[in-house]
Amino acid sequence: MRRRKRMMEELDQDIRDHIEVETQENIERGLSPEEARYAALSKFGNVTRVTEETRAVWSSIWVEQLLQDLSYGIRALWKNPGFASVIVLTLALGIGANTAIFSVVRAVVIAPLPFPEPDRLVIVWESRPQVKRLGASYPDFLDWQRNTRSFAQMAALTLHSYDLTNPGAPQHLDGMEISSSFFATLGVKPAMGHDFTSAQDLPHGTPAVIISHRLWRDRFASSPQAIGKSMLLDGAEYTVLGVLPPGFRFIADPDVYTPLAQGEPLLYSDRTIHAFISIARLKPGVSIGQAGAEMSAVEENLNHLYPVADGSLGTNVVPLKQEIVGDVGGTLLLLLGAVGVVLLIACANVANLLLARSAARTREFAIRSALGAGGGRIVRQLLTESVVLAMTGGILGLIVATLGVRLIFAEFAQRLPRSESIGMNLPVLLFALGISLAVGIVFGLAPALKSSRVDLQGSLKSGDRGSTRRHPRSQSTLVIIQMALTVVLLVGASLLLRTIGDLWKVNPGFNFQHVITFKVGLSPSLTKTASDTRIAYQQLLERIRRIPGVQAADFTNIIPLSEQDNGGPFWIGPQESTSMQDAPHALYFETGPEYLQTMGIPLLRGRFFTSADTSESEPVIVINSVLAHAYFHDQDPVGQAITVAHWRTARVIGVVGNVRHWGLGDPGTYNPSQIYISFYQLSDQWIPAFARDLSVAVRTPLDVATIMPAVKNVVYGTGKDQPVYSVRTMQQVVSESMSSQRLPMILLGVFAALALLLASIGIYGVISYSATQRVQEIGVRMALGAERRQIFQMVIGQGLRIAVVGVTIGAMAAQVLARLLSTFSQLLYGVGPSDPVTFVSVSLVLISVAVLACYIPARRASRVDPMIALRYE
Amino acid sequence: MSTKEQEKRIELLQGTLDLLILRTLLLGPAHGHAVAKAIEFNSDDVLQVEQGSLYPALHRLIKRGWISVQEGISENNRRAKFYRLTIKGRRQLAVETSKWERLAGAIARILRPEAQEGKS
Numbered sequence: 001m002r003r004r005k006r007m008m009e010e011l012d013q014d015i016r017d018h019i020e021v022e023t024q025e026n027i028e029r030g031l032s033p034e035e036a037r038y039a040a041l042s043k044f045g046n047v048t049r050v051t052e053e054t055r056a057v058w059s060s061i062w063v064e065q066l067l068q069d070l071s072y073g074i075r076a077l078w079k080n081p082g083f084a085s086v087i088v089l090t091l092a093l094g095i096g097a098n099t100a101i102f103s104v105v106r107a108v109v110i111a112p113l114p115f116p117e118p119d120r121l122v123i124v125w126e127s128r129p130q131v132k133r134l135g136a137s138y139p140d141f142l143d144w145q146r147n148t149r150s151f152a153q154m155a156a157l158t159l160h161s162y163d164l165t166n167p168g169a170p171q172h173l174d175g176m177e178i179s180s181s182f183f184a185t186l187g188v189k190p191a192m193g194h195d196f197t198s199a200q201d202l203p204h205g206t207p208a209v210i211i212s213h214r215l216w217r218d219r220f221a222s223s224p225q226a227i228g229k230s231m232l233l234d235g236a237e238y239t240v241l242g243v244l245p246p247g248f249r250f251i252a253d254p255d256v257y258t259p260l261a262q263g264e265p266l267l268y269s270d271r272t273i274h275a276f277i278s279i280a281r282l283k284p285g286v287s288i289g290q291a292g293a294e295m296s297a298v299e300e301n302l303n304h305l306y307p308v309a310d311g312s313l314g315t316n317v318v319p320l321k322q323e324i325v326g327d328v329g330g331t332l333l334l335l336l337g338a339v340g341v342v343l344l345i346a347c348a349n350v351a352n353l354l355l356a357r358s359a360a361r362t363r364e365f366a367i368r369s370a371l372g373a374g375g376g377r378i379v380r381q382l383l384t385e386s387v388v389l390a391m392t393g394g395i396l397g398l399i400v401a402t403l404g405v406r407l408i409f410a411e412f413a414q415r416l417p418r419s420e421s422i423g424m425n426l427p428v429l430l431f432a433l434g435i436s437l438a439v440g441i442v443f444g445l446a447p448a449l450k451s452s453r454v455d456l457q458g459s460l461k462s463g464d465r466g467s468t469r470r471h472p473r474s475q476s477t478l479v480i481i482q483m484a485l486t487v488v489l490l491v492g493a494s495l496l497l498r499t500i501g502d503l504w505k506v507n508p509g510f511n512f513q514h515v516i517t518f519k520v521g522l523s524p525s526l527t528k529t530a531s532d533t534r535i536a537y538q539q540l541l542e543r544i545r546r547i548p549g550v551q552a553a554d555f556t557n558i559i560p561l562s563e564q565d566n567g568g569p570f571w572i573g574p575q576e577s578t579s580m581q582d583a584p585h586a587l588y589f590e591t592g593p594e595y596l597q598t599m600g601i602p603l604l605r606g607r608f609f610t611s612a613d614t615s616e617s618e619p620v621i622v623i624n625s626v627l628a629h630a631y632f633h634d635q636d637p638v639g640q641a642i643t644v645a646h647w648r649t650a651r652v653i654g655v656v657g658n659v660r661h662w663g664l665g666d667p668g669t670y671n672p673s674q675i676y677i678s679f680y681q682l683s684d685q686w687i688p689a690f691a692r693d694l695s696v697a698v699r700t701p702l703d704v705a706t707i708m709p710a711v712k713n714v715v716y717g718t719g720k721d722q723p724v725y726s727v728r729t730m731q732q733v734v735s736e737s738m739s740s741q742r743l744p745m746i747l748l749g750v751f752a753a754l755a756l757l758l759a760s761i762g763i764y765g766v767i768s769y770s771a772t773q774r775v776q777e778i779g780v781r782m783a784l785g786a787e788r789r790q791i792f793q794m795v796i797g798q799g800l801r802i803a804v805v806g807v808t809i810g811a812m813a814a815q816v817l818a819r820l821l822s823t824f825s826q827l828l829y830g831v832g833p834s835d836p837v838t839f840v841s842v843s844l845v846l847i848s849v850a851v852l853a854c855y856i857p858a859r860r861a862s863r864v865d866p867m868i869a870l871r872y873e
Numbered sequence: 874m875s876t877k878e879q880e881k882r883i884e885l886l887q888g889t890l891d892l893l894i895l896r897t898l899l900l901g902p903a904h905g906h907a908v909a910k911a912i913e914f915n916s917d918d919v920l921q922v923e924q925g926s927l928y929p930a931l932h933r934l935i936k937r938g939w940i941s942v943q944e945g946i947s948e949n950n951r952r953a954k955f956y957r958l959t960i961k962g963r964r965q966l967a968v969e970t971s972k973w974e975r976l977a978g979a980i981a982r983i984l985r986p987e988a989q990e991g992k993s
Contacts, residue, residue, distance in 0.1 A: 007935070010942075011928065014905055014954055018924065021906040045923030053929040057936055 091393025094346030096400025163521035190242030235524020311581035386444025394436030483806020491814035496745035502830030511600030523719035530684035554592035606654030665829035768857035779869025799854030902957035
């Protein structure tokens with residue numbers, strides 16, 4: 001450092017000597033002293049630049065210059081607050097929206113599963129030719145566990161909910177029934193107490209439960225003494241064996257885990273009941289493909305051993321993360337692309353503003369370079385300025401992102417997997433920082449390079465404005481790109497909007513207005529035997545029906561459009577005429593007699609159940625119109641026999657309308673046949689399994705807040721230990737069933753609105769800039785007799801041309817996006833990807849917005865006073 | 874000095890300027906102005922440098938340890954700084970010279986391939 005200082009002091013002396021010697025020589029050659037000095041200086045070159053370059057040899061001078069540039073840049077921007085704030089706000093919106101979506105994408109799609117070596121975790125489905133993701137039956141699972149070598153561990157689980165009645169107030173808890181290897185497979189150990197052991201895989205063990213950290217905190221006050229205490233779940237005593245680490249969750253967020261062998265024997269002992277999800281951890285070095293091949297071989301063996309149950313089943317090994325992320329991943333990536341487009345549009349605005357500003361500063365740069373600033377130095381100065389702008393935008397963008405994430409979370413957390421980890425964290429901050437920096441550099445570079453190639457003498461001579469003729473062209477190009485990108489976003493958003501509009505118009509097959517559904521956990525004391533349970537439900541429903549304002553009420557095991565599944569095989573006629581796997585499948589509704597009336601499903605033939613259809617009377621079923629057409633053609637199905645797997649042969653007593661169970665836009669390929677069975681006719685052994693899942697549906701013109709207190713009164717009247725939960729209107733259920741379109745629609749809509757705003761600012765900026773540049777020309781035109789109207793049209797016309805070109809290009813690009821929406825993610829319903837209404841209306845909207853944006857500059861231009869304009873320079 | 878004149882000049886590549894300075898100092902220590910004059914003179918004024926650009930190059934060479942500075946008295950009896958070649962600089966000059974000759978040879982072969990063919 002000292003050496004550097006000394007060298008620099010001597011340098012000045014050196015240069016002075018050098019020039020003096022040269023001057024002296026020139027004088028000797030006969031020049032006048034003044035001429036001699038001038039020639040010497042000119043021969044030496046720019047002294048300031050030489051000093052700077054020499055200093056650069058000795059130091060990390062760039063740090064010095066960076067600080068200089070920074071303070072200069074901030075001062076320059078401070079003096080021009082309008083310009084700076086427009087840019088900063090534009091970038092804040094763009095960067096903020098991107099950061100928000102990225103934080104969602106990171107949490108849902110990118111982040112690894114929160115388990116050790118998550119890439120080795122897989123899910124193993126069974127499959128039928130029509131169904132790729134069939135749950136495993138427990139006997140099949142046990143055979144897999146015994147006969148495969150690819151997996152270090154395998155585990156089975158099924159969702160199961162409990163009514164907790166002690167300790168504390170009665171509460172409905174989500175839970176899981178698991179095989180003892182479940183936590184070990186995931187690589188998770190209880191934070192306290194013990195994991196299950198294989199002893200618990202056998203039936204009739206001591207009932208034990210592992211509980212969530214949250215339940216431990218709420219019910220046991222985080223006491224270490226909780227281990228070994230007992231809990232009353234569904235009326236049975238369970239001993240607390242362990243407490244899980246905080247934050248542990250898997251698929252759902254259950255509070256209690258019990259061994260599946262302590263659950264319902266009907267579920268785990270029958271090879272034809274596919275009630276379990278099977279997860280596994282691959283051995284190190286084993287690929288999914290190898291595991292899949294081994295699973296196929298093992299399953300083929302089972303096909304031969306158990307032809308009736310496993311006849312044509314296959315298997316399907318899928319990475320666990322892929323399974324958990326599901327279809328949302330594609331949608332989110334699509335949205336990330338869309339929001340990236342918004343950023344591009346924002347950047348185009350910024351680049352335009354920077355271009356205009358650098359044109360206005362041409363003289364400043366000419367002076368600076370005349371004073372010895374190198375071209376690189378000016379580029380660096382301008383880059384520093386644009387990076388300062390971008391970073392300020394980025395910091396504000398973080399606020400925008402935080403708000404955005406909060407909104408997305410509030411609206412969609414329920415429908416997004418892994419949403420619990422959405423938020424602002426280090427990777428998200430780095431992302432925001434990274435794009436801010438990139439934006440600052442990329443979009444500052446073009447104007448900066450342009451400014452550094454200033455024609456020195458030209459710009460110093462020519463009055464107050466420099467050579468600006470070249471800029472408008474590149475500015476128009478940027479606006480055309482903005483327009484095109486905006487069209488793409490608008491088309492995407494409106495296609496989804498039209499899809500949702502069309503979906504609401506679809507007749508779901510039932511009347512979702514004025515229906516409320518909820519679940520009731522009947523007291524264990526009322527449901528000791530199957531016949532007790534039947535009576536308890538019957539009495540509960542009778543009391544609910546007597547509540548003033550209730551028009552009809554009954555229960556069902558599955559609610560339409562809520563993604564609940566209850567499929568099973570059936571055979572036409574009195575025999576099981578084929579193997580289970582070859583038999584057709586139907587969706588089974590186990591309901592009470594007033595269900596049809598409650599849901600408003602039309603009865604087409606025959607009758608529905610009555611209270612006279614009991615376990616003592618002849619078994620009867622009701623079928624939907626799809627099953628009737630497919631299997632009875634022109635025959636009258638009423639009076640025919642149908643055999644239901646796991647139950648018995650029943651007589652068809654009625655045909656009802658088809659209910660769109662799988663989604664309003666469902667094409668009807670998966671399980672379109674529907675069969676209704678009276679809950680009161682179910683075999684005794686099935687009653688406990690089905691009773692747990694029953695939802696009550698109530699038809700009433702009253703709203704939830706009015707009717708539910710009365711319902712709760714009625715329920716609590718028969719036992720205080722009976723929670724009422726999952727209260728939803730059918731309107732909500734229908735609305736949620738469209739969430740896969742609603743999420744992208746709302747977000748694309750927001751992005752498109754942003755894009756529209758930015759693009760209109762963009763076109764306004766360019767047109768008014770070019771109108772200002774043309775003031776003289778306009779003055780001449782007017783002096784030569786042009787009318788104000790013609791000037792107005794000329795300026796509007798300029799904007800219109802830009803808009804039309806942009807819209808045309810955008811419409812073509814939008815076709816591509818629309819195809820993506822319709823084929824790749826199957827989000828569209830009812831509208832074609834090239835829906836003319838959408839394209840025409842979007843184009844019109846955009847062109848009118850563009851014309852509106854040009855209105856102000858056009859009016860201003862037409863008011864130009866030719867006398868003043870001509871005197872302008 | 875107009876822009877066009879400037880364009881006609883052959884701009885010295887940085888490395889070339891270094892080489893020329895080292896070569897000049899091989900003849901003995903010299904001060905800045907003398908180095909500039911010597912380079913101009915020896916290259917028949919074709920390789921004209923803006924004299925100022927000599928100084929960053931000189932300091933670059935000092936930093937690398939190829940030349941050193943010492944106080945001295947110039948021909949017109951003034952105190953001046955003299956630059957002199959170090960041993961390290963002498964070695965570097967040999968390396969740079971052979972590198973340059975190889976490069977020049979290569980360029981000549983590219984520019985006049987027929988002469989080469991004629992020879993072989």
